Amino acid sequence: MTTVLFYVFSAILLGSAVLVITARNPVYSALYLVLAFFSAAALFLLLGAEFLGLILILVYVGAVMVLFLFVVMMLDINLARLREGFLRYLPLGLAVALVGVLELSAVFWTAPLGRLTAPAGSLSHGTSNTRALGTLLYTHYLYPFEIAATILLVAIIAAIALTLRRRPETRTQAIGEQLAVQVRDRLRMVDLRESGK
Amino acid sequence: MVLETVEQQAWWPAVWSLLKIVMVLVPLLLGVAYLTLAERKVIGYMQIRLGPNRVGFRGLLQPIADAIKLMFKEVVVPSSANRFLFLAAPVLAFVPAMLVWAAVPFGPGMAISNMNAGLLYVLAVAGLGVYGIIVAGWASNSKYAFLGAMRAAAQLVAYEIAMGFALVGVLMAAQTLNLTRIVEAQAGGGFWSWYWLPLFPFFLVYFISGVAETNRAPFDVAEGESEIVAGFHVEYSGMGFALFFLAEYANMIFVSVLTTVLFLGGWYPPFSFAPFTWIPGLVWLLLKTAFLLYVFLWIRATFPRYRYDQIMRLGWKVFIPVTIVWIVAVGVALETPLRSLLR
DSSP states (O other): OHHHHHHHHHHHHHHHHHHHHHOSSHHHHHHHHHHHHHHHHHHHHHTTOHHHHHHIIIIIIIIIHHHHHHHHHHOOOOHHHHHHTHHHHHHHHHHHHHHHHHHHHHHHHHSOHHHHHSOGGGGSSSSOHHHHHHHHHHTTTHHHHHHHHHHHHHHHHHHHHHHOOOOTTSOOOOHHHHHTOOHHHHOOOOOHHHHHO | OOOOOGGGSTTHHHHHHHHHHHHHHHHHHHHHHHHHHHHHHHHHHHTTOOOSOSSSGGGTTHHHHHHHHHHHSOOOOOTTSOHHHHHHHHHHHHHHHHHGGGGOOSBTTBSSOOOTTHHHHHHHHHTTHHHHHHHHHHHTTOHHHHHHHHHHHHHHHHHHHHHHHHHHHHHHHHSOSOHHHHHHTTOSSSGGGSTTTTTHHHHHHHHHHHHHHTTOTTSGGGTOHHHHTTGGGTTOOHHHHHHHHHHHHHHHHHHHHHHHHHHSOTTOOSSOSHHHHHSOHHHHHHHHHHHHHHHHHHHHHHOOOOOHHHHHHIIIIIIHHHHHHHHHHHHHHHTSGGGGGTO
16 A cells, blocks of 8 residues: 555656646646655655655645745746757756766665664664654754754844845835824823813 | 443544544534534624625525525636646645644643644644645736735734744643643633733734634735735636635634634633533533634724734734833743732
């Protein structure tokens, strides 16, 4: 049963991954990428790695691809012009693909195949693998984890700093000031009987 | 020959799962139908009107009439729309709204699937509904629908972060991702041992983010009928529209149930002594959920719609800092004697 499901999800994953780069409409490409993430998450779940599978859906499908679609939908892409440079960039693409293939084969060459395909559940002794992963990340891999977090934080700040434009001419609300307004700032009571005398 | 009981048959687990799904989804869809009636009645009375009162006794058959009307209306596909995605979008919105119920516990051991990573599952699946909205907005090939979709996407990303942080707080306090065990961690005294008290900022942030994620007033800029007609579903009619509608109301019920499970003690009674403990847990769960649904309607009848930039400000500049501060507070509390407040 699991084997059948594995081949079904793998076939969907590979098929949608191919369609990502061959689909003519970029919105379709983005949606096929979503399908590819889904199938990958299903494969993680089949391996018993529920944390990785769900985080893949949560982060990539739930947030990253929403923003991707957001951008892709707003582009008015001329496909003919996109295809113009195809032959010129082909060698570069092939070189990148070759490096990828080499790296993957290096991994398969050095690591024993059994360790790569063993279910993740068997690594954690009885506890859920979310807990096992958390324990490992915060004990054995604490420094790499914290360094990665710091790098991401710096990247966030840099991205904001690079795109931040202060525009003094635009009018914005000062919400703190609005909330701090008292009645006496806005309303002046006039005693009419005094003036009518 | 020994007679085998039904539970020992090879086909029983599959049939039992299907039965459980039916037992959850049928009451859910009925609940959705009558939630629409409750909404119109409650808002009607709040605005000193009667609400629907013509079909059936005091309007009780109104949802049935609405359903029949929507089913027999023609589905119109705009001529320049992307036909496939236009028809797929309502399904993309509806399916996640049903899928999330797989992990919801209705009582001890009463869940379609009592999964270990339940909290993560509901957060992941609940975020998928926005694809229906975005795809609908794009495939309609209409500027109003498109504007609605853009707003929905930006709003979802902003509020999902705050929502995720609020849930991180809950899982820190409960030390588990399993929804059933999160409820069990709130057992003990009465309503003061539930998480709404020690995790009060998360309770507020989660519920308000839930209102925002379901695109309900005052966060319904994705529909915004006074500015962009009906937003993302402006081109839909008949069942296409009905599926969006069903998904929105099912999501409302889901957010209410999950708030109950995470912060209001799930199926536990508010006082753990005699007359309250006689009432079954499922009734308590449904009562709390019904109260939160009433709050949804109450909010809608009370507040004007937020302006778009105010929504973004609330999500990014208020909720996220508040939740981060309270996560640190909970983390500190767990390492000091204060942890007795959380356990």
